[in-house]
Amino acid sequence: MQARIRFPGKGMGNCSKGFSLIEIVVVIVVMSIISIGIVQYIINSAAGYARTANRSELSAAGRVVIDRISMELHNALPNSVRIGAVHPTDNAIGFAGDQCIEFMPILAATTYIDPAIRPQPRTATFTVVDFVPDQDGASGKYISIYPRTSNIYNQTFVGPNTQADIAEASVADADTGDGINEITTTTNHRFRTSSPSMRAFLTDPPVSYCVQGDRLYKYSDYGFSSTQMKPLNLDGSTCAAGPGMCLPGTTPNRVLMTSFLDNAGITAFDQLNANRRRNSVVQIELNFNQDGDEVLLNHEVLLHSAP
Numbered sequence: 001m002q003a004r005i006r007f008p009g010k011g012m013g014n015c016s017k018g019f020s021l022i023e024i025v026v027v028i029v030v031m032s033i034i035s036i037g038i039v040q041y042i043i044n045s046a047a048g049y050a051r052t053a054n055r056s057e058l059s060a061a062g063r064v065v066i067d068r069i070s071m072e073l074h075n076a077l078p079n080s081v082r083i084g085a086v087h088p089t090d091n092a093i094g095f096a097g098d099q100c101i102e103f104m105p106i107l108a109a110t111t112y113i114d115p116a117i118r119p120q121p122r123t124a125t126f127t128v129v130d131f132v133p134d135q136d137g138a139s140g141k142y143i144s145i146y147p148r149t150s151n152i153y154n155q156t157f158v159g160p161n162t163q164a165d166i167a168e169a170s171v172a173d174a175d176t177g178d179g180i181n182e183i184t185t186t187t188n189h190r191f192r193t194s195s196p197s198m199r200a201f202l203t204d205p206p207v208s209y210c211v212q213g214d215r216l217y218k219y220s221d222y223g224f225s226s227t228q229m230k231p232l233n234l235d236g237s238t239c240a241a242g243p244g245m246c247l248p249g250t251t252p253n254r255v256l257m258t259s260f261l262d263n264a265g266i267t268a269f270d271q272l273n274a275n276r277r278r279n280s281v282v283q284i285e286l287n288f289n290q291d292g293d294e295v296l297l298n299h300e301v302l303l304h305s306a307p
Helices: 021-074 150-154
Strands: 082-084 100-103 106-111 123-129 141-145 166-171 180-191 199-203 207-212 215-220 254-258 269-272 281-290 293-302
Touching: 021 100, 021 254, 021 281, 021 293, 082 269, 106 123, 141 180, 166 199
Parallel strands: none
Antiparallel strands: 082 100, 100 207, 106 199, 123 180, 141 166, 141 199, 166 180, 207 215, 215 254, 269 281, 281 293
């Protein structure tokens, strides 16, 4: 059966041939297949673009965080870096390996002049060459000379037998143009060992970065502890380390740095200790996961470990 289309003309012989029904059906089927293919191609392209954009966003966010941690680690007090695991609890997520890193950020460094160093008598004041950058008037800081081990965290900075690589101190705002600053410690103090290069560091209190669940937090202003403190449980209850051993649970002492982490089975922080041939190296590994898209970032930070 054929469909004929006639056009008016001089006679019945003056007509044009039309399309058969089968031809029309074939054309519809072919066009449908082509259309489906084009639509599927557009859908796949859009989905691919969305996945690429999502991964790029995760990668950019992760790179910002890693760069921030790297910058602070480059300015960490020598031998102050220590790494610990978040204790696994019933409400912990993604516990694997070492998820917390702690260190003391350096504010400035200088050359000391006359500090009390064992076996000299303890004193509450001594002088240093002006800090760079300028630290006149700084208080609530810590001065360190030749910090060789992480035992700086063991100090309470009080008592008649205070003798350590670090002391709580303030910098006198008394710069008279002679290039000298006066350091005042909270108690009479003497340092354990002199520095071969007579170097002194002024630092802030310890800070920590911890992966907990799908988030990375920064903790600050929580004081000193001989045992590395741990974050609160995910439900806000006391951490597994016990009362008094938990990091702060509220701002401004706890700040969210990033989310969308999935570090299950991944060690977030690892340290290769220094030896006579190399400085210490900290390895950072963070795995980001959002809507099924994963980006694993691995970065190494070289620490300047010479005290």
